[in-house]
Amino acid sequence: MNEQVVRIRAIDPLLFRDGRPFGADIGSLLAQTLPLPYPSTLAGFVRTFAGNRWGVDWADEASVQRVLNIHVRGPLLMRNDKHVFRAPADAVVWEQGEKKQVGLTSLRPQPVQPGEGSNLPPGILPLLPQKYIEGKPSEGYDLWTWDTLSQWLADPTGDATSSPEKIGWLEVEERVHVAIEDDKGTSKEELLFTVQFLSFERYRWEGQAQREQWALLVRVTADEPVSLQGVGLLGGEKRLAAVEAVDNSRWLGCPPELGQALRGASRIRLFLATPAIFSGGWKPGWLDANLTGSPPFAPNLKLQLVSAAVRRHEAVSGWDYREDHRCPKAVRWLAPAGSVYFFQVLEGEPELLATEAWLQSVCDDLQDQRDGYGLALWGIW
Amino acid sequence: MTYLLSISIGPVQEFIAAARRTADLRAGSQLLQQLAGHIAAQITQQGGTLIFPASADVPGPNKVVAQIDTDQPSEMVSMLKESATEWLWQQWQRVRERLKAEGVLVNDQLAQEQIAAFLEFYAAWVPLHGDYSAARQRVELLLAGRKVLRDFAQPSSVHGNPKSPLDPSRDCVIILNRKGSWYQVPDNAQQSPSLRFKKTEFLDAISLLKRGQEARDVPSTSLLAARSVLPIAEKRVPDAVETLRAAVRDTHGLVDMGDLMFPARLQEEASAHPVLQQQREQIEEARRKILRSAGVSECPPYYAVLVADGDRMGRLIGMQNTVDKHRALSQAMAGVARQMSEAIQQRDGYCVYAGGDDVLALLPVNRALECAVQLAHLFRKAISFFVTSEDAGGTLSVGVAIAHHLESLQRTLQWAREAEKLAKRQRNALGLALHLRGGAPLEVATSWQKDPYLESWMVWISAFRQGLSHGFPYELLHLAREAEGCHLNAETLRGEARRILNRKQGREAKGGMEPFRQQMEAELEKIHNVHDLEALAHRLIIARFLSRYPEVDV
Numbered sequence: 001m002n003e004q005v006v007r008i009r010a011i012d013p014l015l016f017r018d019g020r021p022f023g024a025d026i027g028s029l030l031a032q033t034l035p036l037p038y039p040s041t042l043a044g045f046v047r048t049f050a051g052n053r054w055g056v057d058w059a060d061e062a063s064v065q066r067v068l069n070i071h072v073r074g075p076l077l078m079r080n081d082k083h084v085f086r087a088p089a090d091a092v093v094w095e096q097g098e099k100k101q102v103g104l105t106s107l108r109p110q111p112v113q114p115g116e117g118s119n120l121p122p123g124i125l126p127l128l129p130q131k132y133i134e135g136k137p138s139e140g141y142d143l144w145t146w147d148t149l150s151q152w153l154a155d156p157t158g159d160a161t162s163s164p165e166k167i168g169w170l171e172v173e174e175r176v177h178v179a180i181e182d183d184k185g186t187s188k189e190e191l192l193f194t195v196q197f198l199s200f201e202r203y204r205w206e207g208q209a210q211r212e213q214w215a216l217l218v219r220v221t222a223d224e225p226v227s228l229q230g231v232g233l234l235g236g237e238k239r240l241a242a243v244e245a246v247d248n249s250r251w252l253g254c255p256p257e258l259g260q261a262l263r264g265a266s267r268i269r270l271f272l273a274t275p276a277i278f279s280g281g282w283k284p285g286w287l288d289a290n291l292t293g294s295p296p297f298a299p300n301l302k303l304q305l306v307s308a309a310v311r312r313h314e315a316v317s318g319w320d321y322r323e324d325h326r327c328p329k330a331v332r333w334l335a336p337a338g339s340v341y342f343f344q345v346l347e348g349e350p351e352l353l354a355t356e357a358w359l360q361s362v363c364d365d366l367q368d369q370r371d372g373y374g375l376a377l378w379g380i381w
Numbered sequence: 382m383t384y385l386l387s388i389s390i391g392p393v394q395e396f397i398a399a400a401r402r403t404a405d406l407r408a409g410s411q412l413l414q415q416l417a418g419h420i421a422a423q424i425t426q427q428g429g430t431l432i433f434p435a436s437a438d439v440p441g442p443n444k445v446v447a448q449i450d451t452d453q454p455s456e457m458v459s460m461l462k463e464s465a466t467e468w469l470w471q472q473w474q475r476v477r478e479r480l481k482a483e484g485v486l487v488n489d490q491l492a493q494e495q496i497a498a499f500l501e502f503y504a505a506w507v508p509l510h511g512d513y514s515a516a517r518q519r520v521e522l523l524l525a526g527r528k529v530l531r532d533f534a535q536p537s538s539v540h541g542n543p544k545s546p547l548d549p550s551r552d553c554v555i556i557l558n559r560k561g562s563w564y565q566v567p568d569n570a571q572q573s574p575s576l577r578f579k580k581t582e583f584l585d586a587i588s589l590l591k592r593g594q595e596a597r598d599v600p601s602t603s604l605l606a607a608r609s610v611l612p613i614a615e616k617r618v619p620d621a622v623e624t625l626r627a628a629v630r631d632t633h634g635l636v637d638m639g640d641l642m643f644p645a646r647l648q649e650e651a652s653a654h655p656v657l658q659q660q661r662e663q664i665e666e667a668r669r670k671i672l673r674s675a676g677v678s679e680c681p682p683y684y685a686v687l688v689a690d691g692d693r694m695g696r697l698i699g700m701q702n703t704v705d706k707h708r709a710l711s712q713a714m715a716g717v718a719r720q721m722s723e724a725i726q727q728r729d730g731y732c733v734y735a736g737g738d739d740v741l742a743l744l745p746v747n748r749a750l751e752c753a754v755q756l757a758h759l760f761r762k763a764i765s766f767f768v769t770s771e772d773a774g775g776t777l778s779v780g781v782a783i784a785h786h787l788e789s790l791q792r793t794l795q796w797a798r799e800a801e802k803l804a805k806r807q808r809n810a811l812g813l814a815l816h817l818r819g820g821a822p823l824e825v826a827t828s829w830q831k832d833p834y835l836e837s838w839m840v841w842i843s844a845f846r847q848g849l850s851h852g853f854p855y856e857l858l859h860l861a862r863e864a865e866g867c868h869l870n871a872e873t874l875r876g877e878a879r880r881i882l883n884r885k886q887g888r889e890a891k892g893g894m895e896p897f898r899q900q901m902e903a904e905l906e907k908i909h910n911v912h913d914l915e916a917l918a919h920r921l922i923i924a925r926f927l928s929r930y931p932e933v934d935v
Contacts, residue, residue, distance in 0.1 A: 118504060119459070
């Protein structure tokens with residue numbers, strides 16, 4: 001088995017279309033980008049790159065299957081060479097007072113008092129804040145550094161975690177273009193169109209020059225050796241990205257303190273590092289009607305779902321490029337990255353989550369697992 | 382047993398914003414209001430007492446708070462959800478019949494699944510023993526805890542089926558015609574005056590539900606842009622306006638007057654409607670006459686989207702410590718919602734939604750500021766009775782985005798929400814954003830407390846109209862950029878700004894400038910640092926833009 005960690009850096013600003021139409025009609029004059037590419041986009045990119053290196057005949061179904069078997073885990077987002085993740089959905093961040101001091105509290109499953117209730121799915125407890133918060137949560141804390149997130153995952157109550165740094169999404173650049181009359185060579189009246197791009201590099205002035213560089217990290221596993229080094233086209237509008245193999249140690253392992261916390265733990269949390277596709281929609285398909293089951297890669301561990309923090313679904317579709325049937329793929333809804341699931345351990349030793357199931361997919365479908373959806377980090381509560 | 386029940390329905394902003402036309406926007410908003418109204422009516426029928434909204438007849442927001450007497454609150458909530466889904470289903474049946482009558486066929490099974498899975502219905506309840514404040518706080522906490530899990534099931538979707546352009550997370554349910562290697566909406570659907578499909582509008586059931594609503598007299602964004610001149614022309618050249626109106630009637634509503642005010646739009650519509658082609662010369666002549674009467678050479682292509690939201694409403698509601706007080710606040714909200722809607726209409730705008738502390742409206746650019754002032758005033762007045770301390774809220778933050786009439790509606794709404802966020806940073810403020818095509822957006826916040834009538838805007842708009850050089854704001858901006866990092870003191874910055882103002886008043890305009898001179902200088906006195914100077918320059922660039930719009934006699 002050939003395994004390598006690959007860093008993908010944008011040479012140009014990149015566009016990851018969100019599925020809305022882009023054309024000459026009023027209302028579709030904008031190509032909108034997603035805030036981050038979906039795992040399958042990166043998997044497709046890496047596989048195309050590898051397939052071209054192998055000299056694959058793309059019209060041949062068997063060759064295509066050979067490429068589809070390449071397992072691409074990721075993308076993990078890097079900011080200035082450090083890992084950052086989507087903010088966990090079980091955290092509430094707010095700024096208080098004139099100095100905008102940052103407060104942080106956790107949401108934890110809590111039984112309701114007699115007579116009280118909500119229409120949560122059966123067997124699920126509401127997640128309530130551990131501290132009283134006045135006002136609304138603050139915006140702009142979209143991404144958390146690994147330092148903060150690893151503390152958060154090892155912290156059962158959320159009280160011992162330092163406040164997160166304010167890190168927002170990558171900047172979106174907009175470029176306005178004009179359509180040209182073919183015969184006259186002049187601009188077409190009123191036909192301006194706009195394309196959004198994600199900028200992977202940003203300079204800011206905050207008393208001193210600040211440089212922010214972003215990259216994507218994937219872990220590629222293939223049956224045959226493949227050289228992943230060079231430049232390829234990533235996303236829409238034929239934009240370039242550089243691919244380079246990096247040391248496998250750049251992939252995140254479970255920190256020893258967290259591994260220790262997981263050992264013998266009776267209550268564990270699952271954090272989605274990448275969005276997940278579950279047959280049950282928000283709920284993993286490996287849970288039975290009683291909300292119990294074993295996650296993939298940890299078959300000896302039996303868990304019971306107690307609660308979940310899942311933001312509104314995202315959707316992925318894409319285009320099937322296979323020669324014989326080029327068409328849109330069926331749409332599937334995703335549990336967004338940053339979702340947190342709370343479990344009770346019924347049987348088994350959860351320590352193996354820190355090894356066997358660490359940054360492995362918790363999706364139900366094998367191809368979704370190979371595409372990098374649903375990569376899991378684990379913690380306690 | 383008596384319970385306090387709190388219900389929240391959704392999706393709201395995403396659902397309303399998924400619109401290509403203003404009619405879709407209106408229909409989305411109306412559907413949600415009616416749905417909330419239906420839930421409220423069901424609660425009343427079951428013997429419950431509404432607290433918010435005060436009555437099921439009031440335009441319903443996406444939230445319902447009520448007192449209910451039951452031994453099985455969980456069953457009652459399930460029944461309410463089923464009833465809400467059934468109500469949506471009935472609406473869909475009506476739309477489906479209408480589509481059928483127009484010869485548009487749909488995939489019934491897929492549509493049924495989309496309608497059934499659409500509604501987000503979150504509910505929480507607590508026993509109500511007497512302490513209303515504590516019960517309300519607890520039920521809202523539980524509701525927030527409920528909403529942390531946005532549960533969903535996988536949608537039905539078919540490999541190869543096109544996705545809906547308004548909501549690409551859903552499949553198209555229209556039975557499409559195959560055209561070459563791709564699809565097209567059937568011709569009859571494109572020609573229907575009420576449906577007005579584009580050939581690639583592969584809509585999902587939820588978007589069709591909006592498109593199928595009766596939507597009379599919903600102005601297009603082009604018409605809202607044109608309304609910065611049409612009401613003036615109505616008084617000065619009524620015959621020309623009537624010519625356009627007659628042409629609109631001849632197309633049976635397939636175009637509106639906004640389409641006729643822009644040459645490129647007219648050309649497009651005339652090629653689609655022969656009746657317009659025949660009248661093209663008269664329409665062009667009437668358009669020129671209208672523009673002359675308003676003193677402009679071309680129809681200004683921008684319009685404004687206004688969104689507003691009450692500040693610290695949660696705290697204000699929390700202070701209403703009895704059911705009666707909370708209900709009285711709800712009634713006041715309903716009252717001010719009506720007044721706001723009227724105020725918007727009086728200013729040639731279109732009120733998409735007014736729920737008291739939550740407003741969405743479309744306006745002509747030259748009426749937007751005046752309308753924002755009026756809405757903030759109405760809100761303060763209506764709510765003042767309930768505000769018992771300074772930090773209790775009861776003020777209105779307003780966001781206004783000025784955008785091109787051809788810009789996507791979803792994006793313009795997003796800009797208006799961003800402008801509202803800018804206002805919310807200080808609360809009780811106006812956030813005004815100008816999104817010119819091909820230029821960087823400009824955003825400026827103005828506090829209602831410091832400037833309740835926006836005089837700091839009006840003085841510059843008037844000065845530009847009287848001849849203040851249009852280069853003035855750019856010179857101030859240049860100064861701000863040069864001064865950054867130079868540690869110039871405030872007096873030096875003000876002195877330099879005064880010098881530029883003196884130089885930029887223009888010889889001919891100097892006399893006309895005199896009435897504003899004192900106020901303009903007072904505005905320059907407010908510069909304390911480079912950021913103030915930059916903010917003023919941005920405000921002046923927007924004021925200069927607004928000054929080119931014709932003045933409306935109020």
